[in-house]
Amino acid sequence: MKNLNPLKFLNIKSFFMLLMLFVFTGSLFAQPPHGHGRRFERRSEEIHSRRVAFITLKVNLTSEEAQVFWPVYNEYNQKKDGLMQMQMFAESIETRIADMTDAEVLEFIEKEIVMMEKGAQLRREYHNRFLQILPVQKVALLYMAEKEFNRELFKEVRQRGPREHDLKKDDKRK
Numbered sequence: 546m547k548n549l550n551p552l553k554f555l556n557i558k559s560f561f562m563l564l565m566l567f568v569f570t571g572s573l574f575a576q577p578p579h580g581h582g583r584r585f586e587r588r589s590e591e592i593h594s595r596r597v598a599f600i601t602l603k604v605n606l607t608s609e610e611a612q613v614f615w616p617v618y619n620e621y622n623q624k625k626d627g628l629m630q631m632q633m634f635a636e637s638i639e640t641r642i643a644d645m646t647d648a649e650v651l652e653f654i655e656k657e658i659v660m661m662e663k664g665a666q667l668r669r670e671y672h673n674r675f676l677q678i679l680p681v682q683k684v685a686l687l688y689m690a691e692k693e694f695n696r697e698l699f700k701e702v703r704q705r706g707p708r709e710h711d712l713k714k715d716d717k718r719k
Contacts, residue, residue, distance in 0.1 A: 603690035621671040
């Protein structure tokens, strides 16, 4: 059997785009909007269930593989979401770049790079763990399935349009 390296197919630009996709996905659902806790929880559970079904099907996980894989994958997602929450918090306390000094802008950029590096380190760690659980071809299929699932999820969000609470926020800003 030919040993394929799934990362061989990614150039640097694609790698960072993939990394940002994971970052963005995590941040979409990292914190519920004020007053929407239960609806957020239901939506998060629904998305999680859909993700599990989608990836299980696309990767063609056996029941034995799934039993070992899903706890590790869920742990990875929790850590990734934790990173995204830290990044969102850091961004929420930042002011507009136009209002910052050069030193503050440099510090902001450095923090962003550190967060991206932590995300890449986390990805590498779990990539190695996935390879201990699944054949390399299935790990490659996992990465493709994640991208496809996220694309579909973004497409749904775009088609749904702005939500009611987002419109209320926009009205307050005017």
